[in-house]
Amino acid sequence: MKIAEMGGGREAGVADAPDPVIADNYAKVKVLSSPLCTEFQFRDRERRGCFGHEAGGEVVEVGPKVRHVAVGDRVVVMPQNSCGLCELCRSGEHIYCRSPRKALEVCSSQTGRDTAAQYVIQQDWLLMKYPRSIPDDHAAMACCGFGPSFNAMQSMEVTAGDTVLVAGLGPVGMGAVIVALHRGAKVIGVDVSDYRRNLVLEIGASYAFDPTDPDVDQKVRDVTPGGVGVHASVQCTRVEGVGKFMTRVTRARGGVAFIGQGGTLDIAPLVGKGLRLFGCWHWNHLRDSERMLATIAGSADRINKMITHTFPLSGIEEAFKLQVAGQCGKIVLHPWEE
Ligand SMILES: [Zn+2]
Numbered sequence: 001m002k003i004a005e006m007g008g009g010r011e012a013g014v015a016d017a018p019d020p021v022i023a024d025n026y027a028k029v030k031v032l033s034s035p036l037c038t039e040f041q042f043r044d045r046e047r048r049g050c051f052g053h054e055a056g057g058e059v060v061e062v063g064p065k066v067r068h069v070a071v072g073d074r075v076v077v078m079p080q081n082s083c084g085l086c087e088l089c090r091s092g093e094h095i096y097c098r099s100p101r102k103a104l105e106v107c108s109s110q111t112g113r114d115t116a117a118q119y120v121i122q123q124d125w126l127l128m129k130y131p132r133s134i135p136d137d138h139a140a141m142a143c144c145g146f147g148p149s150f151n152a153m154q155s156m157e158v159t160a161g162d163t164v165l166v167a168g169l170g171p172v173g174m175g176a177v178i179v180a181l182h183r184g185a186k187v188i189g190v191d192v193s194d195y196r197r198n199l200v201l202e203i204g205a206s207y208a209f210d211p212t213d214p215d216v217d218q219k220v221r222d223v224t225p226g227g228v229g230v231h232a233s234v235q236c237t238r239v240e241g242v243g244k245f246m247t248r249v250t251r252a253r254g255g256v257a258f259i260g261q262g263g264t265l266d267i268a269p270l271v272g273k274g275l276r277l278f279g280c281w282h283w284n285h286l287r288d289s290e291r292m293l294a295t296i297a298g299s300a301d302r303i304n305k306m307i308t309h310t311f312p313l314s315g316i317e318e319a320f321k322l323q324v325a326g327q328c329g330k331i332v333l334h335p336w337e338e
């Protein structure tokens with residue numbers, strides 16, 4: 001099969017790799033949509049070889065113990081390789097599993113764990129079925145596009161009429177804007193990129209501010225009812241200072257959620273305003289698949305605006321450079337296109 005890889009004598013490109021093989025409760029999935037994420041791995045030369053943890057596609061082969069999916073099913077491939085046995089896994093909080101399985105060892109496969117490839121393997125219970133009425137690129141937003149922010153909005157109990165601040169409008173923050181809009185909230189986006197600020201306004205955000213503006217705190221408060229700050233805020237970047245900014249502009253007893261894994265906080269405003277804090281890595285697909293699919297199906301026009309570029313695997317270097325420059329919404333790879 002073809003894979004996209006980083007390194008190997010160039011910044012990124014296509015390579016040949018053996019097809020993955022399956023065993024046990026693993027299924028082989030033909031990847032039809034592989035959204036791009038974590039461009040810092042490319043920018044900071046953090047990784048070599050194949051990569052990627054988001055995919056939608058079609059089940060093409062099933063292992064002997066597969067029960068939950070069949071050949072021909074369209075599925076979203078959930079990230080990680082959780083055990084399926086511990087309390088966290090059984091309650092659907094599998095992303096936090098402390099005893100993950102070694103898929104390649106179980107299947108005696110050399111490949112299949114990275115989604116920027118033509119095939120991946122995953123355990124059947126970590127594949128979420130979706131109807132063919134939902135385009136593959138839209139369904140694949142159930143990974144990082146919508147996943148962590150879906151959890152954040154649920155945790156913060158964002159509801160119609162709330163004001164939500166999304167800090168960082170990259171491949172995760174863009175989705176957070178849409179998830180909040182779907183819940184009926186009024187959305188304020190914050191990002192240094194003009195391109196992305198304009199894009200979220202087009203998608204439906206009410207305001208978009210530049211965080212380098214010295215008056216940004218006041219500007220955010222001014223557009224909230226009573227000028228007291230937003231009901232909820234979500235950090236979708238790793239940039240230092242963003243967490244502190246959110247605690248300043250969120251109203252008393254508001255929610256503050258963290259998706260980007262970086263930055264520091266001051267304790268005083270948390271206590272003084274009684275803020276509620278949430279760490280949100282992924283969402284609970286055993287409990288909330290229906291609600292996630294409804295969010296995706298109900299946001300089709302907005303998702304079409306959010307996905308600004310698609311590339312074949314051979315376009316990977318250009319795709320990453322575009323993402324690092326912030327001149328795009330969500331980028332999606334199509335591994336079977338030339
Ligand atoms: Zn587990």
Ligand SMILES: [Zn+2]
Binds near residue numbers: 037053
């Ligand atoms: Zn991701």
